[in-house]
Amino acid sequence: MAEVVSLYARLVRARVRSQLQYRTSFALDLVAMAGITFLDFVAVLVIFRNVPTLDGWSIGEVAFLYATSAMAFALTDMAIGHLDGLSQLVREGSFDLLLIRPRSTLFQVMTMDFQLKRLGKALQGLAVLVYALTLLDLAWTPGKIAMLVTMILAGAVIFGAVWIFVICIVFWSVEGRETANAFTYGGNYLAQFPITIYDAWLRRFLAYVVPMAFVSYMPALFILGKEDPLGLPGWLRFASPAVAVLTVLGAGAMWRHAMRHYRSAGG
Amino acid sequence: MRVYWEIARCGYQRYAAYPAATWAGVFTNMVFGFMRGSVLLALYAHRDEIGGYNASAALTYTWLVQALIAAIYIWGWRELGDRIRSGDIAIDLARPVHPQAAGLASDLGRALYHLLFRGVPPLLVGAVVFELTMPQTPLAGAAFVVSVVLAVAVSYGFRFLYSMAAFWLVDIRGVMVASAVVATLFSGFVIPVAYFPEWLAAVAYATPFPAMAQTPIDIFIGVLSGTEAAGALAMQAAWLAALLLGGRVLFAAGARRLVVQGG
Numbered sequence: 001m002a003e004v005v006s007l008y009a010r011l012v013r014a015r016v017r018s019q020l021q022y023r024t025s026f027a028l029d030l031v032a033m034a035g036i037t038f039l040d041f042v043a044v045l046v047i048f049r050n051v052p053t054l055d056g057w058s059i060g061e062v063a064f065l066y067a068t069s070a071m072a073f074a075l076t077d078m079a080i081g082h083l084d085g086l087s088q089l090v091r092e093g094s095f096d097l098l099l100i101r102p103r104s105t106l107f108q109v110m111t112m113d114f115q116l117k118r119l120g121k122a123l124q125g126l127a128v129l130v131y132a133l134t135l136l137d138l139a140w141t142p143g144k145i146a147m148l149v150t151m152i153l154a155g156a157v158i159f160g161a162v163w164i165f166v167i168c169i170v171f172w173s174v175e176g177r178e179t180a181n182a183f184t185y186g187g188n189y190l191a192q193f194p195i196t197i198y199d200a201w202l203r204r205f206l207a208y209v210v211p212m213a214f215v216s217y218m219p220a221l222f223i224l225g226k227e228d229p230l231g232l233p234g235w236l237r238f239a240s241p242a243v244a245v246l247t248v249l250g251a252g253a254m255w256r257h258a259m260r261h262y263r264s265a266g267g
Numbered sequence: 268m269r270v271y272w273e274i275a276r277c278g279y280q281r282y283a284a285y286p287a288a289t290w291a292g293v294f295t296n297m298v299f300g301f302m303r304g305s306v307l308l309a310l311y312a313h314r315d316e317i318g319g320y321n322a323s324a325a326l327t328y329t330w331l332v333q334a335l336i337a338a339i340y341i342w343g344w345r346e347l348g349d350r351i352r353s354g355d356i357a358i359d360l361a362r363p364v365h366p367q368a369a370g371l372a373s374d375l376g377r378a379l380y381h382l383l384f385r386g387v388p389p390l391l392v393g394a395v396v397f398e399l400t401m402p403q404t405p406l407a408g409a410a411f412v413v414s415v416v417l418a419v420a421v422s423y424g425f426r427f428l429y430s431m432a433a434f435w436l437v438d439i440r441g442v443m444v445a446s447a448v449v450a451t452l453f454s455g456f457v458i459p460v461a462y463f464p465e466w467l468a469a470v471a472y473a474t475p476f477p478a479m480a481q482t483p484i485d486i487f488i489g490v491l492s493g494t495e496a497a498g499a500l501a502m503q504a505a506w507l508a509a510l511l512l513g514g515r516v517l518f519a520a521g522a523r524r525l526v527v528q529g530g
Protein backbone atom coordinates (compact mmCIF):
# COMPACT_ATOMS: atom_id res chain seq x y z
CA MET A 1 0.00 0.00 0.00
CA ALA A 2 2.70 2.46 1.02
CA GLU A 3 4.54 1.63 -2.14
CA VAL A 4 1.48 2.38 -4.28
CA VAL A 5 1.01 5.71 -2.55
CA SER A 6 4.61 6.72 -3.06
CA LEU A 7 4.46 5.66 -6.70
CA TYR A 8 1.29 7.71 -7.13
CA ALA A 9 2.95 10.72 -5.54
CA ARG A 10 5.97 10.38 -7.82
CA LEU A 11 3.86 10.14 -10.97
CA VAL A 12 1.74 13.11 -9.97
CA ARG A 13 4.83 15.15 -9.12
CA ALA A 14 6.26 14.42 -12.55
CA ARG A 15 3.05 15.54 -14.30
CA VAL A 16 2.83 18.69 -12.22
CA ARG A 17 6.47 19.54 -12.88
CA SER A 18 5.95 19.27 -16.62
CA GLN A 19 2.80 21.40 -16.50
CA LEU A 20 4.63 24.11 -14.58
CA GLN A 21 7.30 24.46 -17.28
CA TYR A 22 5.34 27.22 -19.00
CA ARG A 23 4.43 29.45 -16.09
CA THR A 24 2.48 32.13 -17.99
CA SER A 25 0.46 29.62 -19.94
CA PHE A 26 -0.31 27.74 -16.73
CA ALA A 27 -1.40 30.90 -14.93
CA LEU A 28 -3.71 31.82 -17.82
CA ASP A 29 -5.23 28.33 -17.81
CA LEU A 30 -5.81 28.60 -14.08
CA VAL A 31 -7.63 31.92 -14.45
CA ALA A 32 -9.65 30.61 -17.41
CA MET A 33 -10.77 27.59 -15.40
CA ALA A 34 -11.89 29.80 -12.52
CA GLY A 35 -13.71 32.05 -14.99
CA ILE A 36 -15.62 29.27 -16.74
CA THR A 37 -16.92 27.76 -13.55
CA PHE A 38 -17.82 31.18 -12.22
CA LEU A 39 -20.54 31.30 -14.89
CA ASP A 40 -22.39 28.52 -13.05
CA PHE A 41 -22.50 30.74 -10.04
CA VAL A 42 -23.71 33.70 -12.07
CA ALA A 43 -26.78 31.55 -12.76
CA VAL A 44 -27.30 31.13 -9.00
CA LEU A 45 -26.92 34.89 -8.47
CA VAL A 46 -29.46 35.60 -11.20
CA ILE A 47 -31.91 33.17 -9.57
CA PHE A 48 -31.62 34.96 -6.24
CA ARG A 49 -32.05 38.32 -7.91
CA ASN A 50 -35.59 37.16 -8.65
CA VAL A 51 -36.52 35.36 -5.42
CA PRO A 52 -35.47 35.81 -1.75
CA THR A 53 -35.22 32.11 -0.92
CA LEU A 54 -35.15 28.86 -2.85
CA ASP A 55 -37.26 26.25 -1.09
CA GLY A 56 -36.39 27.80 2.27
CA TRP A 57 -32.68 28.22 1.54
CA SER A 58 -31.15 31.68 1.50
CA ILE A 59 -28.56 32.79 -1.04
CA GLY A 60 -25.77 32.29 1.50
CA GLU A 61 -26.90 28.74 2.21
CA VAL A 62 -27.20 27.80 -1.47
CA ALA A 63 -23.82 29.46 -2.11
CA PHE A 64 -22.43 27.24 0.64
CA LEU A 65 -23.82 24.10 -1.06
CA TYR A 66 -22.51 25.34 -4.38
CA ALA A 67 -19.03 26.13 -3.04
CA THR A 68 -18.44 22.87 -1.18
CA SER A 69 -19.72 20.78 -4.08
CA ALA A 70 -17.70 22.80 -6.60
CA MET A 71 -14.50 22.41 -4.56
CA ALA A 72 -14.98 18.68 -4.16
CA PHE A 73 -15.73 18.27 -7.85
CA ALA A 74 -12.71 20.37 -8.83
CA LEU A 75 -10.40 18.12 -6.80
CA THR A 76 -11.86 15.04 -8.49
CA ASP A 77 -11.67 16.64 -11.91
CA MET A 78 -8.03 17.52 -11.31
CA ALA A 79 -7.10 14.00 -10.31
CA ILE A 80 -9.17 11.86 -12.68
CA GLY A 81 -11.03 14.16 -15.11
CA HIS A 82 -9.02 12.53 -17.91
CA LEU A 83 -11.11 9.38 -17.42
CA ASP A 84 -13.48 10.95 -19.93
CA GLY A 85 -10.87 9.94 -22.52
CA LEU A 86 -11.03 6.26 -21.56
CA SER A 87 -13.33 5.46 -24.49
CA GLN A 88 -10.51 6.51 -26.82
CA LEU A 89 -8.13 3.95 -25.25
CA VAL A 90 -10.72 1.19 -25.51
CA ARG A 91 -11.69 2.04 -29.07
CA GLU A 92 -8.10 2.14 -30.31
CA GLY A 93 -7.19 -0.98 -28.39
CA SER A 94 -4.33 0.83 -26.66
CA PHE A 95 -5.89 -0.22 -23.37
CA ASP A 96 -4.14 -3.56 -23.99
CA LEU A 97 -0.88 -1.95 -23.01
CA LEU A 98 -2.16 -1.41 -19.49
CA LEU A 99 -2.99 -5.08 -19.08
CA ILE A 100 0.60 -6.22 -19.45
CA ARG A 101 2.17 -3.79 -17.00
CA PRO A 102 2.79 -4.88 -13.42
CA ARG A 103 0.29 -2.54 -11.79
CA SER A 104 -3.49 -2.62 -11.61
CA THR A 105 -5.24 -1.16 -14.65
CA LEU A 106 -7.25 1.24 -12.49
CA PHE A 107 -4.08 2.60 -10.92
CA GLN A 108 -2.54 3.13 -14.34
CA VAL A 109 -5.63 4.80 -15.76
CA MET A 110 -5.88 7.11 -12.77
CA THR A 111 -2.25 8.19 -13.06
CA MET A 112 -2.26 8.78 -16.82
CA ASP A 113 -2.81 12.47 -16.28
CA PHE A 114 -3.19 15.04 -13.52
CA GLN A 115 -4.42 18.48 -14.54
CA LEU A 116 -3.15 20.95 -11.96
CA LYS A 117 -4.80 23.82 -13.85
CA ARG A 118 -8.21 22.53 -12.74
CA LEU A 119 -7.26 23.81 -9.33
CA GLY A 120 -8.61 27.05 -10.82
CA LYS A 121 -12.09 25.59 -10.46
CA ALA A 122 -11.42 24.90 -6.79
CA LEU A 123 -10.20 28.47 -6.32
CA GLN A 124 -13.49 29.67 -7.74
CA GLY A 125 -15.29 27.42 -5.26
CA LEU A 126 -13.14 28.81 -2.46
CA ALA A 127 -14.06 32.36 -3.47
CA VAL A 128 -17.76 31.46 -3.40
CA LEU A 129 -17.26 29.77 -0.01
CA VAL A 130 -15.78 32.97 1.42
CA TYR A 131 -18.74 34.88 -0.04
CA ALA A 132 -21.18 32.39 1.50
CA LEU A 133 -19.55 32.55 4.92
CA THR A 134 -19.59 36.35 4.99
CA LEU A 135 -23.34 36.22 4.34
CA LEU A 136 -24.07 33.43 6.82
CA ASP A 137 -22.43 34.56 10.06
CA LEU A 138 -22.15 31.04 11.49
CA ALA A 139 -21.10 30.14 15.02
CA TRP A 140 -18.01 28.03 14.32
CA THR A 141 -17.01 25.17 16.56
CA PRO A 142 -14.04 22.82 16.09
CA GLY A 143 -16.56 20.15 15.09
CA LYS A 144 -18.00 22.27 12.33
CA ILE A 145 -14.58 23.21 10.99
CA ALA A 146 -13.59 19.55 10.94
CA MET A 147 -16.86 18.78 9.17
CA LEU A 148 -16.17 21.41 6.50
CA VAL A 149 -12.81 19.89 5.64
CA THR A 150 -14.18 16.36 5.85
CA MET A 151 -17.16 17.03 3.62
CA ILE A 152 -15.01 18.46 0.82
CA LEU A 153 -12.60 15.52 0.93
CA ALA A 154 -15.37 12.92 1.24
CA GLY A 155 -17.26 14.68 -1.53
CA ALA A 156 -14.23 14.49 -3.81
CA VAL A 157 -13.93 10.76 -3.09
CA ILE A 158 -17.65 10.20 -3.78
CA PHE A 159 -17.44 12.12 -7.06
CA GLY A 160 -14.34 10.14 -8.03
CA ALA A 161 -15.87 6.76 -7.22
CA VAL A 162 -19.05 7.61 -9.14
CA TRP A 163 -16.93 8.75 -12.08
CA ILE A 164 -15.02 5.46 -12.16
CA PHE A 165 -18.21 3.44 -11.74
CA VAL A 166 -20.10 5.09 -14.59
CA ILE A 167 -17.21 5.43 -17.03
CA CYS A 168 -17.01 1.62 -17.04
CA ILE A 169 -19.86 1.79 -19.55
CA VAL A 170 -17.26 2.30 -22.29
CA PHE A 171 -16.14 -1.31 -21.84
CA TRP A 172 -19.58 -2.33 -23.10
CA SER A 173 -20.33 0.54 -25.46
CA VAL A 174 -17.61 2.94 -26.55
CA GLU A 175 -20.24 5.28 -27.93
CA GLY A 176 -22.12 5.25 -24.63
CA ARG A 177 -19.52 7.52 -23.05
CA GLU A 178 -21.80 10.52 -22.77
CA THR A 179 -24.14 8.63 -20.43
CA ALA A 180 -21.47 9.04 -17.77
CA ASN A 181 -21.79 12.84 -17.98
CA ALA A 182 -25.29 12.64 -16.52
CA PHE A 183 -23.78 11.28 -13.30
CA THR A 184 -20.46 13.15 -13.12
CA TYR A 185 -21.25 16.68 -14.30
CA GLY A 186 -24.92 16.05 -13.60
CA GLY A 187 -24.08 14.94 -10.06
CA ASN A 188 -22.10 18.11 -9.51
CA TYR A 189 -25.06 20.18 -10.70
CA LEU A 190 -27.48 18.27 -8.48
CA ALA A 191 -25.33 18.71 -5.39
CA GLN A 192 -25.24 22.48 -5.83
CA PHE A 193 -28.87 22.92 -4.83
CA PRO A 194 -30.92 21.70 -1.84
CA ILE A 195 -32.08 18.21 -2.81
CA THR A 196 -35.60 18.97 -1.60
CA ILE A 197 -36.32 20.91 -4.81
CA TYR A 198 -36.08 17.77 -6.94
CA ASP A 199 -38.98 15.43 -7.65
CA ALA A 200 -39.07 12.49 -5.25
CA TRP A 201 -38.00 9.88 -7.82
CA LEU A 202 -35.13 12.00 -9.08
CA ARG A 203 -34.03 12.73 -5.53
CA ARG A 204 -34.17 9.09 -4.49
CA PHE A 205 -32.10 8.03 -7.46
CA LEU A 206 -29.51 10.76 -7.83
CA ALA A 207 -29.24 11.79 -4.20
CA TYR A 208 -29.31 8.42 -2.42
CA VAL A 209 -28.56 5.65 -4.93
CA VAL A 210 -25.94 7.83 -6.60
CA PRO A 211 -25.18 9.34 -3.21
CA MET A 212 -24.87 12.99 -4.20
CA ALA A 213 -26.84 14.05 -1.10
CA PHE A 214 -23.77 13.14 0.96
CA VAL A 215 -21.47 15.45 -1.00
CA SER A 216 -23.01 18.67 0.26
CA TYR A 217 -26.63 18.54 1.44
CA MET A 218 -26.34 16.21 4.45
CA PRO A 219 -23.14 17.63 5.98
CA ALA A 220 -24.35 21.17 5.17
CA LEU A 221 -27.47 20.58 7.29
CA PHE A 222 -25.12 20.05 10.23
CA ILE A 223 -22.84 23.02 9.57
CA LEU A 224 -25.70 25.41 8.81
CA GLY A 225 -27.76 24.02 11.69
CA LYS A 226 -30.82 23.53 9.50
CA GLU A 227 -33.86 21.38 10.04
CA ASP A 228 -34.26 18.65 7.45
CA PRO A 229 -37.70 19.03 5.85
CA LEU A 230 -37.44 15.40 4.72
CA GLY A 231 -37.11 14.26 8.35
CA LEU A 232 -34.24 11.88 7.67
CA PRO A 233 -32.33 10.43 10.65
CA GLY A 234 -29.86 12.91 12.15
CA TRP A 235 -26.86 10.59 11.99
CA LEU A 236 -26.97 10.73 8.18
CA ARG A 237 -25.44 14.20 8.51
CA PHE A 238 -22.22 12.55 9.63
CA ALA A 239 -22.34 9.64 7.21
CA SER A 240 -20.42 11.18 4.29
CA PRO A 241 -17.05 9.51 5.03
CA ALA A 242 -18.73 6.11 5.39
CA VAL A 243 -20.65 6.68 2.16
CA ALA A 244 -17.37 7.62 0.49
CA VAL A 245 -15.83 4.31 1.55
CA LEU A 246 -18.86 2.40 0.27
CA THR A 247 -18.80 4.13 -3.11
CA VAL A 248 -15.09 3.37 -3.46
CA LEU A 249 -15.77 -0.31 -2.78
CA GLY A 250 -18.60 -0.23 -5.32
CA ALA A 251 -16.43 1.46 -7.93
CA GLY A 252 -13.64 -1.06 -7.38
CA ALA A 253 -16.04 -3.99 -7.79
CA MET A 254 -17.49 -2.44 -10.93
CA TRP A 255 -14.06 -1.88 -12.43
CA ARG A 256 -13.01 -5.49 -11.80
CA HIS A 257 -16.27 -6.68 -13.35
CA ALA A 258 -15.64 -4.46 -16.39
CA MET A 259 -12.09 -5.78 -16.70
CA ARG A 260 -13.39 -9.32 -17.06
CA HIS A 261 -15.66 -8.03 -19.80
CA TYR A 262 -13.01 -6.14 -21.74
CA ARG A 263 -12.39 -7.41 -25.22
CA SER A 264 -9.55 -5.85 -27.14
CA ALA A 265 -10.15 -3.95 -30.34
CA GLY A 266 -6.79 -5.38 -31.41
CA GLY A 267 -4.51 -2.36 -31.03
CA MET B 268 -26.46 23.83 -55.64
CA ARG B 269 -26.37 20.10 -56.11
CA VAL B 270 -22.93 19.88 -54.56
CA TYR B 271 -24.10 21.61 -51.35
CA TRP B 272 -27.02 19.21 -51.11
CA GLU B 273 -24.61 16.27 -51.30
CA ILE B 274 -22.30 17.81 -48.70
CA ALA B 275 -25.25 18.32 -46.36
CA ARG B 276 -26.28 14.71 -46.86
CA CYS B 277 -22.80 13.56 -45.90
CA GLY B 278 -22.91 15.78 -42.83
CA TYR B 279 -26.14 14.05 -41.82
CA GLN B 280 -24.83 10.55 -42.44
CA ARG B 281 -21.61 11.14 -40.58
CA TYR B 282 -23.53 11.51 -37.32
CA ALA B 283 -26.24 8.99 -38.19
CA ALA B 284 -23.48 6.35 -38.15
CA TYR B 285 -23.33 6.34 -34.33
CA PRO B 286 -26.82 5.67 -32.98
CA ALA B 287 -25.65 4.52 -29.54
CA ALA B 288 -23.81 7.82 -29.05
CA THR B 289 -27.06 9.58 -29.90
CA TRP B 290 -29.02 7.69 -27.25
CA ALA B 291 -26.32 8.30 -24.68
CA GLY B 292 -26.63 12.01 -25.43
CA VAL B 293 -30.41 11.93 -25.23
CA PHE B 294 -30.22 10.25 -21.83
CA THR B 295 -27.85 12.89 -20.49
CA ASN B 296 -29.97 15.72 -21.92
CA MET B 297 -33.03 14.28 -20.20
CA VAL B 298 -31.34 13.98 -16.80
CA PHE B 299 -30.27 17.61 -17.07
CA GLY B 300 -33.76 18.55 -18.25
CA PHE B 301 -35.31 17.10 -15.09
CA MET B 302 -32.73 18.68 -12.78
CA ARG B 303 -32.73 22.15 -14.33
CA GLY B 304 -36.51 22.03 -14.58
CA SER B 305 -36.74 21.32 -10.83
CA VAL B 306 -34.52 24.29 -10.01
CA LEU B 307 -36.57 26.66 -12.16
CA LEU B 308 -39.85 25.34 -10.75
CA ALA B 309 -38.60 26.06 -7.23
CA LEU B 310 -38.29 29.69 -8.34
CA TYR B 311 -41.98 29.81 -9.14
CA ALA B 312 -42.98 28.85 -5.63
CA HIS B 313 -42.66 32.57 -4.89
CA ARG B 314 -43.66 34.23 -8.12
CA ASP B 315 -46.16 33.61 -10.88
CA GLU B 316 -44.07 35.23 -13.52
CA ILE B 317 -40.44 36.18 -14.00
CA GLY B 318 -39.31 38.22 -17.00
CA GLY B 319 -42.43 37.28 -18.99
CA TYR B 320 -42.06 33.53 -18.25
CA ASN B 321 -44.64 31.66 -16.19
CA ALA B 322 -43.82 28.23 -14.73
CA SER B 323 -44.94 26.32 -17.83
CA ALA B 324 -42.92 28.62 -20.09
CA ALA B 325 -39.85 28.14 -17.89
CA LEU B 326 -40.18 24.34 -18.11
CA THR B 327 -40.63 24.59 -21.87
CA TYR B 328 -37.52 26.73 -22.01
CA THR B 329 -35.55 24.12 -20.02
CA TRP B 330 -36.54 21.22 -22.24
CA LEU B 331 -36.04 23.20 -25.44
CA VAL B 332 -32.51 24.06 -24.35
CA GLN B 333 -31.79 20.36 -23.83
CA ALA B 334 -33.38 19.55 -27.20
CA LEU B 335 -31.38 22.20 -29.05
CA ILE B 336 -27.98 21.77 -27.36
CA ALA B 337 -26.69 19.16 -29.78
CA ALA B 338 -27.99 20.89 -32.91
CA ILE B 339 -26.70 24.35 -32.02
CA TYR B 340 -23.33 22.91 -30.97
CA ILE B 341 -21.69 25.86 -29.23
CA TRP B 342 -19.22 23.77 -27.23
CA GLY B 343 -16.09 22.15 -28.47
CA TRP B 344 -16.26 22.51 -32.25
CA ARG B 345 -12.67 22.42 -33.37
CA GLU B 346 -12.86 20.77 -36.76
CA LEU B 347 -11.81 23.79 -38.82
CA GLY B 348 -9.25 24.99 -36.30
CA ASP B 349 -7.61 21.57 -36.41
CA ARG B 350 -7.59 21.55 -40.22
CA ILE B 351 -5.86 24.91 -40.28
CA ARG B 352 -3.29 23.83 -37.72
CA SER B 353 -2.53 20.53 -39.42
CA GLY B 354 -2.35 22.10 -42.88
CA ASP B 355 -5.27 20.06 -44.23
CA ILE B 356 -6.88 23.39 -45.01
CA ALA B 357 -4.64 23.49 -48.12
CA ILE B 358 -6.77 20.70 -49.61
CA ASP B 359 -9.96 22.67 -48.85
CA LEU B 360 -8.48 25.70 -50.59
CA ALA B 361 -7.90 23.66 -53.73
CA ARG B 362 -11.56 22.65 -53.88
CA PRO B 363 -14.04 24.40 -56.17
CA VAL B 364 -16.36 25.40 -53.33
CA HIS B 365 -15.52 27.92 -50.64
CA PRO B 366 -14.68 26.17 -47.34
CA GLN B 367 -17.12 28.40 -45.49
CA ALA B 368 -20.05 27.51 -47.75
CA ALA B 369 -19.17 23.80 -47.77
CA GLY B 370 -18.82 23.85 -43.99
CA LEU B 371 -22.22 25.51 -43.60
CA ALA B 372 -23.89 22.88 -45.79
CA SER B 373 -22.25 20.08 -43.83
CA ASP B 374 -23.20 21.66 -40.53
CA LEU B 375 -26.84 22.06 -41.56
CA GLY B 376 -26.91 18.36 -42.47
CA ARG B 377 -25.43 17.49 -39.09
CA ALA B 378 -27.91 19.75 -37.32
CA LEU B 379 -30.87 18.11 -39.07
CA TYR B 380 -29.78 14.75 -37.67
CA HIS B 381 -29.29 16.20 -34.21
CA LEU B 382 -32.64 17.98 -34.29
CA LEU B 383 -34.49 14.82 -35.26
CA PHE B 384 -32.73 12.35 -32.99
CA ARG B 385 -31.35 14.40 -30.12
CA GLY B 386 -33.97 17.13 -30.20
CA VAL B 387 -37.30 15.40 -30.64
CA PRO B 388 -36.96 12.60 -28.01
CA PRO B 389 -36.17 14.84 -25.00
CA LEU B 390 -38.85 17.30 -26.06
CA LEU B 391 -41.41 14.51 -26.29
CA VAL B 392 -40.47 13.22 -22.84
CA GLY B 393 -40.65 16.73 -21.43
CA ALA B 394 -44.07 17.25 -23.03
CA VAL B 395 -45.40 13.96 -21.66
CA VAL B 396 -44.18 14.54 -18.10
CA PHE B 397 -44.85 18.28 -17.82
CA GLU B 398 -47.37 20.74 -19.16
CA LEU B 399 -45.24 22.54 -21.69
CA THR B 400 -46.30 25.64 -23.58
CA MET B 401 -46.72 24.75 -27.24
CA PRO B 402 -46.69 27.22 -30.17
CA GLN B 403 -50.12 28.83 -30.32
CA THR B 404 -50.57 28.96 -34.09
CA PRO B 405 -49.21 26.97 -37.04
CA LEU B 406 -47.53 30.17 -38.15
CA ALA B 407 -45.68 30.38 -34.82
CA GLY B 408 -44.59 26.77 -35.30
CA ALA B 409 -43.29 27.58 -38.76
CA ALA B 410 -41.50 30.68 -37.48
CA PHE B 411 -39.86 28.48 -34.80
CA VAL B 412 -38.53 26.07 -37.44
CA VAL B 413 -37.13 28.93 -39.52
CA SER B 414 -35.62 30.43 -36.39
CA VAL B 415 -33.93 27.15 -35.43
CA VAL B 416 -32.35 26.84 -38.88
CA LEU B 417 -31.11 30.43 -38.58
CA ALA B 418 -29.84 29.70 -35.05
CA VAL B 419 -27.77 26.77 -36.30
CA ALA B 420 -26.40 28.91 -39.14
CA VAL B 421 -25.57 31.80 -36.78
CA SER B 422 -23.82 29.34 -34.47
CA TYR B 423 -21.85 27.99 -37.44
CA GLY B 424 -20.98 31.54 -38.53
CA PHE B 425 -19.65 32.22 -35.05
CA ARG B 426 -17.70 28.96 -34.85
CA PHE B 427 -16.18 29.63 -38.27
CA LEU B 428 -15.21 33.12 -37.15
CA TYR B 429 -13.38 32.07 -33.98
CA SER B 430 -11.67 29.23 -35.84
CA MET B 431 -9.99 31.86 -38.01
CA ALA B 432 -7.77 32.57 -35.01
CA ALA B 433 -5.93 29.36 -35.94
CA PHE B 434 -4.30 31.16 -38.90
CA TRP B 435 -2.53 33.47 -36.46
CA LEU B 436 -2.37 31.60 -33.16
CA VAL B 437 -2.08 27.97 -34.33
CA ASP B 438 -3.44 26.64 -31.02
CA ILE B 439 -6.92 28.07 -30.56
CA ARG B 440 -7.85 26.19 -27.39
CA GLY B 441 -7.93 29.39 -25.35
CA VAL B 442 -10.01 31.25 -27.94
CA MET B 443 -12.41 28.31 -28.13
CA VAL B 444 -12.92 28.11 -24.38
CA ALA B 445 -13.40 31.87 -24.04
CA SER B 446 -15.88 31.85 -26.94
CA ALA B 447 -17.84 28.98 -25.45
CA VAL B 448 -18.06 30.67 -22.04
CA VAL B 449 -19.38 33.95 -23.44
CA ALA B 450 -21.71 32.17 -25.87
CA THR B 451 -23.11 29.87 -23.16
CA LEU B 452 -24.12 32.72 -20.89
CA PHE B 453 -25.39 35.22 -23.45
CA SER B 454 -27.22 32.75 -25.68
CA GLY B 455 -29.57 31.96 -22.81
CA PHE B 456 -28.42 28.35 -22.53
CA VAL B 457 -27.94 28.49 -18.75
CA ILE B 458 -30.79 30.76 -17.72
CA PRO B 459 -33.20 32.75 -19.89
CA VAL B 460 -31.85 36.14 -20.87
CA ALA B 461 -35.19 37.50 -19.61
CA TYR B 462 -34.09 36.66 -16.03
CA PHE B 463 -30.96 38.81 -16.36
CA PRO B 464 -30.72 42.21 -14.72
CA GLU B 465 -31.53 44.85 -17.34
CA TRP B 466 -27.97 45.99 -18.00
CA LEU B 467 -26.76 42.41 -18.53
CA ALA B 468 -29.66 41.64 -20.85
CA ALA B 469 -28.79 44.77 -22.82
CA VAL B 470 -25.21 43.51 -23.17
CA ALA B 471 -26.50 40.11 -24.30
CA TYR B 472 -28.78 41.58 -26.95
CA ALA B 473 -25.90 43.60 -28.37
CA THR B 474 -24.23 40.27 -29.28
CA PRO B 475 -25.21 37.57 -31.78
CA PHE B 476 -25.55 34.98 -29.01
CA PRO B 477 -29.28 35.24 -28.18
CA ALA B 478 -29.87 34.55 -31.89
CA MET B 479 -28.39 31.08 -31.28
CA ALA B 480 -30.93 29.88 -28.70
CA GLN B 481 -33.01 32.49 -26.94
CA THR B 482 -34.74 33.71 -30.12
CA PRO B 483 -36.14 30.37 -31.35
CA ILE B 484 -37.14 29.45 -27.78
CA ASP B 485 -39.00 32.73 -27.28
CA ILE B 486 -40.83 32.23 -30.57
CA PHE B 487 -41.82 28.69 -29.53
CA ILE B 488 -43.14 29.81 -26.15
CA GLY B 489 -44.90 32.82 -27.64
CA VAL B 490 -42.96 35.49 -25.75
CA LEU B 491 -42.19 36.77 -29.23
CA SER B 492 -45.08 36.77 -31.70
CA GLY B 493 -46.41 38.69 -34.68
CA THR B 494 -44.25 41.57 -35.83
CA GLU B 495 -41.90 41.08 -32.88
CA ALA B 496 -41.20 37.54 -34.04
CA ALA B 497 -40.68 38.75 -37.60
CA GLY B 498 -38.27 41.37 -36.30
CA ALA B 499 -36.38 38.71 -34.31
CA LEU B 500 -36.06 36.53 -37.41
CA ALA B 501 -34.74 39.51 -39.37
CA MET B 502 -32.26 40.15 -36.56
CA GLN B 503 -31.05 36.55 -36.76
CA ALA B 504 -30.63 36.87 -40.52
CA ALA B 505 -28.70 40.11 -40.06
CA TRP B 506 -26.34 38.51 -37.53
CA LEU B 507 -25.89 35.54 -39.85
CA ALA B 508 -24.92 37.82 -42.75
CA ALA B 509 -22.54 39.81 -40.57
CA LEU B 510 -20.84 36.72 -39.11
CA LEU B 511 -20.49 35.00 -42.49
CA LEU B 512 -19.09 38.18 -44.04
CA GLY B 513 -16.67 38.66 -41.16
CA GLY B 514 -15.59 35.04 -41.49
CA ARG B 515 -15.02 35.45 -45.24
CA VAL B 516 -12.85 38.53 -44.78
CA LEU B 517 -10.74 36.91 -42.07
CA PHE B 518 -10.47 33.68 -44.04
CA ALA B 519 -9.14 35.58 -47.08
CA ALA B 520 -6.63 37.42 -44.89
CA GLY B 521 -5.57 34.20 -43.15
CA ALA B 522 -5.27 32.22 -46.36
CA ARG B 523 -2.98 34.90 -47.81
CA ARG B 524 -0.46 34.48 -45.03
CA LEU B 525 -0.86 30.71 -44.78
CA VAL B 526 2.24 28.60 -45.28
CA VAL B 527 1.77 24.85 -45.42
CA GLN B 528 4.84 22.65 -45.51
CA GLY B 529 5.10 19.27 -47.10
CA GLY B 530 3.67 17.86 -50.26
